[in-house]
Amino acid sequence: MVKGLYTAYTGMRNEQRRMDILTNNLANSDTTGFKKEGVTNQSFDSLLAYRIKDSSTPGVDAARIGSMNMGVKIGEVYTDYTQGPMKITDNTFDVALAGEGFFTIEFTNKEGETSTLYTRDGNFNMTKEGYLVTQDGDFVMGTNGQRIRLSTTAGETKIDRGGRIYQDGTQRAQMQITDFENYDYLEKFGENLYRPVDGAEEKEATAQTYQGYLEAANVQTVYEMVQMIATTRAYETNQKVIQAHNETLQIAANQIGKL
Numbered sequence: 465m466v467k468g469l470y471t472a473y474t475g476m477r478n479e480q481r482r483m484d485i486l487t488n489n490l491a492n493s494d495t496t497g498f499k500k501e502g503v504t505n506q507s508f509d510s511l512l513a514y515r516i517k518d519s520s521t522p523g524v525d526a527a528r529i530g531s532m533n534m535g536v537k538i539g540e541v542y543t544d545y546t547q548g549p550m551k552i553t554d555n556t557f558d559v560a561l562a563g564e565g566f567f568t569i570e571f572t573n574k575e576g577e578t579s580t581l582y583t584r585d586g587n588f589n590m591t592k593e594g595y596l597v598t599q600d601g602d603f604v605m606g607t608n609g610q611r612i613r614l615s616t617t618a619g620e621t622k623i624d625r626g627g628r629i630y631q632d633g634t635q636r637a638q639m640q641i642t643d644f645e646n647y648d649y650l651e652k653f654g655e656n657l658y659r660p661v662d663g664a665e666e667k668e669a670t671a672q673t674y675q676g677y678l679e680a681a682n683v684q685t686v687y688e689m690v691q692m693i694a695t696t697r698a699y700e701t702n703q704k705v706i707q708a709h710n711e712t713l714q715i716a717a718n719q720i721g722k723l
Contacts, residue, residue, distance in 0.1 A: 472705040474535030478505050479699040485541065486692050489683045497548065497584030497656060498681035500688075504539030545647050548584075548682035550674065556621050557596065559586035560677035561641070565669030568605040568640040569598060571657060580605070581657040582642060582650070584679055590614060596629075596637075600655055605640045612637040623675040643669035 485503050492498040550560050561567070566582035573579075581602075588596050588604055596604040596612040603611040607627075614621065618631035627639035644650060649664035 468709050469706060471535045472702040472709070475702040476699055476706075478536045479695050479702065482695050483692065483699070486688050486695065490685065490688050490692075493681050493683040493685050493688075495585075495656060495681050496587050497679050498683065499546075499548075499584070500544050500681065500683045501541055502544060503541050505536050506539055543647070543650075543652065544682060546682050548679045550677045551680050552676060553678055554676045556675070557588040557590055558676055558678050559588060559623060559627075559639070560674045560679040561586065561671040562674060563669070563671035565641040565643040565671030566658065568642050569657060570603040570605055570611060571653075571655075572602060579659075581653055581659050583657050585656045586673075587678055590616070592616065606637045607640050608637075609640075612639065623673055625672040625674070627673045639673060641669040641671050641673070643667050643671070 482503050482505075485501050489500045492500075545564075547562070550562070559567075561584060566584060567586060569581050569583055571579050571581040583598070585598065587599055589599065590596055594614045594616045596614060598604065606612045612629065614629065614636050615631050620632060622630045623639075624630070627641055628635055629637045629639070643666065644660065645665040645667050646663075649661050650658045651661055653659040
């Protein structure tokens with residue numbers, strides 16, 4: 465009976481975690497280049513399933529399979545890196561990536577320390593000094609490993625599919641587009657940026673740049689709302705299970721065996 469309470473409790477925790485992920489996805493449905501998240505769950509530890517089928521130690525010498533966990537085990541949070549839809553802006557310094565890859569950004573923290581981070585958000589601006597920057601003022605990096613600096617007096621700026629930037633017909637810079645062998649070695653840093661962790665390996669990017677476009681979030685609002693409703697129903701069901709067990713325990717404690 466107490467195990468029933470624990471099972472329902474872990475189910476509520478799991479649904480609460482799922483709800484946190486869904487609401488975060490919805491809150492960022494209008495964030496340029498945002499990649500939605502999901503969460504996994506499992507019923508039992510993998511060791512239990514293996515030992516149930518294990519015939520290597522039969523009979524009275526069979527090894528114990530350990531304590532049985534009847535609750536839901538909360539899994540990992542993963543990021544869905546699928547391509548988001550393109551939206552036209554016709555702004556000179558709005559750039560979208562089609563395919564796999566990230567813009568390379570020189571990020572500066574509050575202490576003035578710089579590091580190289582990555583983003584799919586191509587909503588850029590040009591400063592009065594000619595530097596190409598993000599909306600937060602971080603510098604966009606070029607293939608030469610330097611900050612991209614353009615002419616502030618040029619008449620026309622064009623960006624081709626390879627990220628090469630031309631002003632008045634002359635190439636001024638080329639955007640550094642970086643890709644990775646395994647996105648599991650990327651983590652969200654905040655401010656719509658990604659940071660590689662130990663084990664991340666770079667590779668040649670296949671993404672193409674589209675000037676005058678932005679990549680929208682890959683969040684499907686209707687789908688996320690339907691999942692929120694289903695999650696809420698599952699949470700309420702677990703609540704009712706706890707209430708039913710609580711009433712049963714009260715009867716067992718207060719009425720059974722009462723003279």
